[in-house]
Amino acid sequence: MTRPQIAVTGLGLVTPAGIGVPATWSGVCAGRATAAIDPDLDGVPVPMSCRVPGFDARTAVGSQAWRMDRFVHLALTAATEAVADAKWDPPTWDGARVGVVVGVGTESKYATALAVEKTQHRQYESVSPLTVPRMTLNAAAAEISIALGALGPSLAVSTACASGATALCMARDLLLTGRCDVVLAGGAEAACEPVTSTCFSRMGALSTRLRDPAGASRPFDADRDGFVLGEGAGILVLERNDDARARRAPVRALFAGHGTSSDGYHYAAAHPEGAGLERAFRAALNDAGLEPDDIGHVNAHGTSTPMNDRVEGLTLARVFAGHTPPVTSAKGALGHSLGAAGAIEAALSVLTLQTRTIPPIANTDRLDPDLDLDIVTKAVRNRPALRAVASTSCGFGGHNAVLVLAAC
Structure with missing residues (x-):
């Protein structure tokens, strides 16, 4: 029996480059860095971030915004755009056959920090009864399900910074097994707040280029020194291709x-040879029935950290036998949105396929001499014959996910 093809019929994005798919795509293609000193991080060791500009939750989400956390606001906004883009009218679909899978890297520190502060001061009666539903990882998936009448499986996935990509892998499997007819899948994160920033700073993961925030995130650059904390959401609508065609x-x-794997090596450091990522990449190619030479572009995890970029670069060189296709990373422009990153980058990969245009890496001026990569910098690169792309994601704990997307 022939396995059905899975189609991407809708995209929704909320990122530091802007609200909506057109704004994000325009900003990334322009190579416009969004990192800046963040007043809300005043006093923490690294007070810079990449924030979504001009986002008003009440306008985006409506009158119920007050009971939701920011990462839910972002997820719901992206989901609404994706569903409209896919030409679905939720009141008309069979909600029991519609699933939701959303990856989130950390629970809401906004809600948690406020509750901790109040309990430390014994202000127990001041702790909001909404703290638990606002802080839990499943809140984004649950609110999307409620708002859009998606009554099938509603799942939260957490594989650290691979969460958004892992969610898409799970969504595809729900369609292939016939458990759903439509799945809204992706990732969301809103971690530009003092607790998360301080914790990553203490790990030595953040860039300290405070005199030049806009130039701080520089994936694969010889002078990279860490990532810049970002936020955002990316939601994709997936359905079986025959079903999508039938409804035009x-x-x-x-x-x-897709391919997923675990390093089984270290709670925070990637396997030094990228063994897990390589397994995931080869599994994704095998799942897609493709060879390395069929991949015309890689949207890399590319965090701008010294270790991750080195490991990823060496892994790609092995997979492609030293002849890598053009490589980019959106994190130079958007920063690192943690659990949302893999989904945002999957959406960008879809846009690259559609437009045959590869966005440049913002800020990367001098490729790390230890890496043998064809990186795209300074300006977009046109690839008229582009037929398939790969998007890679990695997370603390050794989580790896690789997605392969193909032109229609």
Whole structure:
């Protein structure tokens, strides 16, 4: 029996480059860095971030915004755009056959920090009864389900910074097994707040280029020194290709395959040889029925940290036998949105396929001499014959996820 193809029919994005798919794509293609000194991080060791500009929750979400955390606001906004883009009218779909899978890297520190502060001062009666539903990882998936009448499986996935990509892998499997007909999947994160920033700073993971915030995130650059904390959400609408065609839906790309793996090595450091990431990459190619030479572009995890970029670069060189296709990383422009990153980058990969245009890496001026990569910098690169791309994601704890997307 032939396995059905899985189509991407809708995209929704909320990122530091802007609200909505057009704004994000324009900013990333321009190579416009969004990192800046963040007044809300005043006093912490590294007070810079990449924030979503001009986001008003009440306008974006409506009158119920008050009971939700910021990462839920971002997720719901992206989901609403994605569903509209896919030409779905939720009141008309069979909600029991619609699933939701959202990856989130950390629980809401906004809600948690406020509750901790109040309990430390014994202000127990001041702790909001909404703290638990606002802080839990499943809040984004649950609120999307409630708002859009998606009554099938509603799942939260947490594989650290691979969460958004892992959610897409799970969503594809729900469609292949026939458990759902439509799945809204992706990731969301709103971690530009003092607790998260301080914790990553103490780990030595953040860039300290405070005199030049806009130039701080520089994936694969010889002078990279860490990532810049970001926020955002990316939601994709997935459905079986035959179903999408039958309802005359716009099919943006095919989700051809995926691979996941665990390093089994260290709670925070990647395997020094990238063994887990390589396994995931080869599994994704096998799932898609493709060879390395079929991949015309890689949207890399590319965090701008010294270790991750080195490991990822060496892994790509092995997978492609020293002849890597053009590589980019959106984190130079958008910063690192943790659990949302893999989903945002998957959406950008779909746009790359549709437009045959590869965005540049913002800020990368001098490739790390230890890496043999064809990186895209300074300006977009056109690839008229582009047929398939890969998007890689890695997370603390050794989580790896690789997505393969193909042109229709």
